[in-house]
Amino acid sequence: MINRWLFTQIDNSALIIFRVFFGFLIAAEAIGAIFTGWVKKTLIEPEFTFNFIGFDFLQPLPGNGMYFYFAIMGIFGLLVMIGYKYRLSMTAYTIMWAGVYFMQKSSYNNHYYLLLLLLIIMIILPAGNYFSVDVKKNPSLKKIAMPRWVVLLIIIQLWIVYTYAAVAKLYPDWLDFTVAKNLMAGRAYYPIVGPILQNHWAHVSVTYFGILFDLLVIPLLLWKRTRFFIFCLGIFFHLFNSIVFQIGIFPYLSLAFSVFFFSREKIHRIFMKKKEFYTANEVIVPSYKRFLIPIAIIWFIIQIALPLRHWFIPGDVLWTEEGHRLSWRMMLRGRSGITNFYVVDKNDTEARQQIIKKNDHLTKKQIRSVNTKPDFMWQFAQHLKKKYAAEGKEIEVYVKSSVSVNGKKRKVFIDPEVDLANVSWNYFTTNPWVLKYN
Template identity: 30%
Template sequence: MKNILSQSKDPITLSFFRIIFGICFLWESIYLIKINFVTVFLTNPQVHFNYDFAEFVKPLPSGLLSLLVIGLFAASLFLIIGKYLKVAAWYLFFTFSYILLIDKAYYNNHLYLICLLAGFFAITSSDESLSVKKGSVKHIPNWHILLFQIQLVIVYFYGGIAKINPDWLVRMEPVKTILAQKAANSALDTILLSDAAVYFISYGGLVFDLLIGFLLFYRPTRKLGLIAALIFNIMNAWLFDDINIFPFMMMGALVLFIEPDTFRKFIGQYITSIKPIDASSKSTIPVDQKVVIGLAIYFIIQLSLPLRHLLFEGNTEWTGKAQYFSWRMKIQTRKTEQLEFAVMNYDKKEVIAVDLRSFGLNDDQLRLLSMHPETGIKMAKAIRETAEKKGLRNIEVKAKVKVSFNGRPAQMLYKDMDLSKVKEGVFEPREYVVELKE
């Protein structure tokens, strides 16, 4: 294993992906500024749905948050040119992770992946080529590239594992619903609504996710894997309107699976200014034992986290239990038909409807209340706290949230009970969630 990690590699493919990643993050930072992310998503809401392990993470004052977002833009530029690379990468990793940890409403698998990749760039040498760095280009140890490759394959593979469920395999959901939504605004409606399209995307997506890693790592099938991955991500970019930079970043990442020497010859035909690699570089580069141990621990965690839902009962897509950080991508759709919270004031025998917008909640947070039931508990506690400040005492906080899940008839999400008294935690069962009707 250590021999594989210490093999010397031309850094050009990693450097090329650094540029692609920097461009994608630049795009993301501009998007955050454009939608006024700091105000709408971080400072306006009076309630934030924190992760259990990050309850202490709170939003900074608006001015500081705005500076942090502008800093993301600047750090992306430095990443692209390869200047102050380590500082820029660490800044992206810590700042973007902090922003995402403020509220679960902003979680997205591709944003989680961005945080991880930013951390990878902080500990690897991707500025040896295609950068403003002076001097000859030096080889890098193979683990610098392997780190990215394995992580990307994990994303795909666990995305496939998550699809092995009755909804995906038998009911063809959420593919049917997604294609129907796409067909409504497409000239290809007849094709998209056909059984052939549903079966192709359902089973084709499953097979792709499970096999693409093997195709990319095995040299005889690598070209087939690269072509398949390009087609897959182009289709994702067309099908989904909410994944932003993800398919483009994943297409750019395919360069990591191309032999660096081959890529250098190819790109050298078009960019004559590429520096030649230092021929005196060693064939192997010693790898510290601490690095080996660190990589082993990291990937054990990455391989274990997506499986933790097996410790809990119920459909994890419905209950939301152990769903984060698990690469469970695009395997559910929900349509919210009712979203109401109310305070039951038993002293005056009255029901007080709660205006959720009065808490400054944005659309993403409201959507989360019907997607991840634990957020309803946090909301109910905030409502109780507000009511008690107004002098109400003998009260309960209940919710009527009616949701259609993966094409099923709409049903209630929360049981008829005082949600503000529910104990919610990492290992607590979600007994307050109504059982999903099959």
């Protein structure tokens, strides 16, 4: 039964055309990051980057090196699109994207994490076996079919993402339109659409459409009777997100995934008429079966477990931020805060506190995160410690911080008596110096 479910051969037109879309989009992501100024603002201008804790060895290339880095990524994306040395190009882009992802988190985005997962998945998929330079150079690679597990892998991954995104929205500040109101207020200056988004009916629509679409899009795409309707609705939803939230390639990538939901005959007819359509439905059990199934099980256990981890960490994740990342908690809160850092020289007998001017060390974007997120505060304290150590000074770093979530009254966020320069970071549990409230 499992062999028939996973290893029945089906037409591969959907995977081949998706590879073309995917390659183009990841190339656009890399090249666009240069021309929109993202690379400059995020990786070149800062004095240092806030990497994922534990990845301190990942640092931006000096000078204008990151422009070349992203240009090379863009070239690998184009090579994926045309299917030239497909797996090598896909692996190279994945490694380079992972480097960027773990190198900085001032511009953290759930979609960047999703892209990393998709890149890893695409490495193992047989997406270069048709309509590719590889096949043109070596016709023996040509195949018109693929195992069914390819489609199942992608659908399950997407289902996990969308389901967690929907469930995370089921909390008071989302359901009473607070989040939608705050999100739209920040876009009031948009021409034409900006004033429309300030209406209460717009907040209600964004709130409930966001939950229902995320919760139902995968089941309704799987059901033939509702497939075309939800696809059309998806076009509106993703274009709205692209225009209003400006989240890069991801609305278009989401639309590209639709090729895996429509009938194989239809995808073949629309995109690949000249290709022979596969209908044999052979069951071919590959030698890699003994590796594929355990690895897939482990992969999905991790994907299901990571978004649940915040339930095992004391405190509300919306307040503490502990367990927020890698959890598909998309656009759920707005944070603002007033945070000051004070340095005390251990050799100063009077223990005088010196306030740190954050503008001297951080960009505006980094300051917004340092003002409200505990891991950024801890990392900035570590940065100050290293900087003063280079001058031969041993210091303590204290933080006075008050934070507001979703426009609510600010509360003291960090224990002001704790020296953040000399405490360790607890990666898998709570950090006691982040204050909790009932």
